[in-house]
Amino acid sequence: xxxxxxxxxxxxxxxxxxxxxxxxxxxxxxMCSDAQSSEGFKPAKKHKRTxxxxxxxxxxxxxxAMVAWSRGASRGFAAxxxxxxxxxxxxxxxxxxxxxxxxEGQEALSSRLRGLGLLAEFGPAMLETASSERAAHIVEAVAxxxxxxxxxxxxxxxxxxxxxxxxxxxxxxxxxxxxRLVQKDPECSVREAAAKALGCLGxxxxxxxDGLGEDVEVQGLKALTIGTSGMVGTVLADRLPDRLEAAxxxxxxxxxxxxxxxxxxxxxxxxxxxxxxxALAQTLQRDPEQQLREACAYSLGQIGRNNKGLxxxxxxxxxxxxxxxxxFVKEASAAALKMLPQLGAEDFDVPQSIWQ
Numbered sequence: 514x515x516x517x518x519x520x521x522x523x524x525x526x527x528x529x530x531x532x533x534x535x536x537x538x539x540x541x542x543x544m545c546s547d548a549q550s551s552e553g554f555k556p557a558k559k560h561k562r563t564x565x566x567x568x569x570x571x572x573x574x575x576x577x578a579m580v581a582w583s584r585g586a587s588r589g590f591a592a593x594x595x596x597x598x599x600x601x602x603x604x605x606x607x608x609x610x611x612x613x614x615x616x617e618g619q620e621a622l623s624s625r626l627r628g629l630g631l632l633a634e635f636g637p638a639m640l641e642t643a644s645s646e647r648a649a650h651i652v653e654a655v656a657x658x659x660x661x662x663x664x665x666x667x668x669x670x671x672x673x674x675x676x677x678x679x680x681x682x683x684x685x686x687x688x689x690x691x692x693r694l695v696q697k698d699p700e701c702s703v704r705e706a707a708a709k710a711l712g713c714l715g716x717x718x719x720x721x722x723d724g725l726g727e728d729v730e731v732q733g734l735k736a737l738t739i740g741t742s743g744m745v746g747t748v749l750a751d752r753l754p755d756r757l758e759a760a761x762x763x764x765x766x767x768x769x770x771x772x773x774x775x776x777x778x779x780x781x782x783x784x785x786x787x788x789x790x791x792a793l794a795q796t797l798q799r800d801p802e803q804q805l806r807e808a809c810a811y812s813l814g815q816i817g818r819n820n821k822g823l824x825x826x827x828x829x830x831x832x833x834x835x836x837x838x839x840x841f842v843k844e845a846s847a848a849a850l851k852m853l854p855q856l857g858a859e860d861f862d863v864p865q866s867i868w869q
Contacts, residue, residue, distance in 0.1 A: 600635035604643065609654045617662070626669050629658060633673040640680045652677060652684040659690040659707075664700040671706035674713065675741065681713040688714055692721050695734055705773070708734040709780070712741030719746060729766040732756075733773035740780030753778055754792030759800070772808045779812025782819035790816055790823050794830035797846075803839040810834050810842060814849025821854070828853055 603609050612628030614621045632639075632655060640648045655677070658670035671691065674681045681687050687710075694707035711718035722738045725731045736753060739746040756774045760767055775796065778789050790813065797809040810831060817827025831853075834846030 596631050597635070600631060600639060603632075603651070604639050606647070609651050613654060613658055622661075622663050622666060625658060625661065625666050629655065629666075629669040629673045633669075633676040636673065636677055637680070640677060640683075645683075648680060649683040652680055653686065656681075656684040656687040656690055659687075659694060664698075664703050667694060667698065668700070668703045668706045671703065671710045674710040675706070678713050679715065679743075681710065682715075682717070688717060688721060691718075692725075695722070696725065704734060705737055708737040709741045712738040712743070712746065712780075715742060715745045718742065719749070729770050733770035736770070736774045736777040737780070740777030744784065747784070750778075750781055750784070750789070751786070754789055757792050757796050757800075757805075759802075768802055768805065771802075772805050775805060775808040775812050779808075779815035782815055785816045785820055785823065787823060787826065790826055790830070794826070794833075797830060797834050797837075797842075803842055806834070806837060806839065806842045807845045810845035810849050814852040817849070818852045818854065824853055 599612065603612070609632070612631065613625050632651070636651065636655075640651065643651065652674070655670055655673050658673075659667055661667045661670060671694065674684075674687060674691070691707045691711050691714075695704050695711065698704050698707065708722070711722060714721075718738055719742055722731075722735045725735075736756065739749045739753065742749070753774050757771055759771065775793060778785060778793055781789065793809045793813050793816075797806050797813065800806055800809075813827045813830050813834075817824045817831070828850065831846045831850045834849075835843055837843050837846065
């Protein structure tokens, strides 16, 4: 595949050797046939190809088989040569819809989820080099999956858009569909994924969330949008530490709001401030709610891993978390500590009193 990429990238060499779209399609067909055999699939009796203005190189069956070939990759799609080949073909002009079949049933859903996973991993780099029109087409195709009848498909589509970052703005239907999921989706995990993806739309996403009211559920989802909104959400993010504190009479919904606030602070990653980190550290040390302390530990790990200037503080806070009376909070703290980079000599000891 690397040889094909190198030669096909040189138009003159490709023409001399006959490496046109038909050649690539035939090569891919052989690869997909091997993939089908390795997965126990029966080869399709017919391969109906569609060559249209978008440069479709794959049949639906071929694309699904190609994505299925990545199942055995335990280290993500980047470790699967077939997944990289599929991403390259999409980049060259193959219809991205072929990775996202709209048919009903578990087989099609499985293919969509794998296709969305592939796009989540390879998509950001693909969008950087694609033409404006091509990038918009890819993002629109993923936004179309926000209407998936299955919650897992809707959640995966929102997570893929989150990975696309600001490129989400290239899809005109992304904002209204994400907002609809935040408002009406019955699954909590889908609402949360959609709220995070809205943050990639910057001011537009934040304004859209502002129009949803101020009930406890919406406040927590707004925090997630702020967490992924980048620099445009800096002022709003500065207010999040105060929302970690419990109200006098806290019910389940109020606790969930605080958990989402803790998660939102972790989503700030390299943009997080010392005040935000210390708020998480204090909550990890003092709050009576185990679920919230666990969320704080995870967010401390995210910040410490991505913000070198706060790694020392994060490490000190998480070491206190190792003494937590709740076993799963200890485990979360230990896992977060493993996420932190080793800074060397500059990684100085921080006294516990700094957040007390």
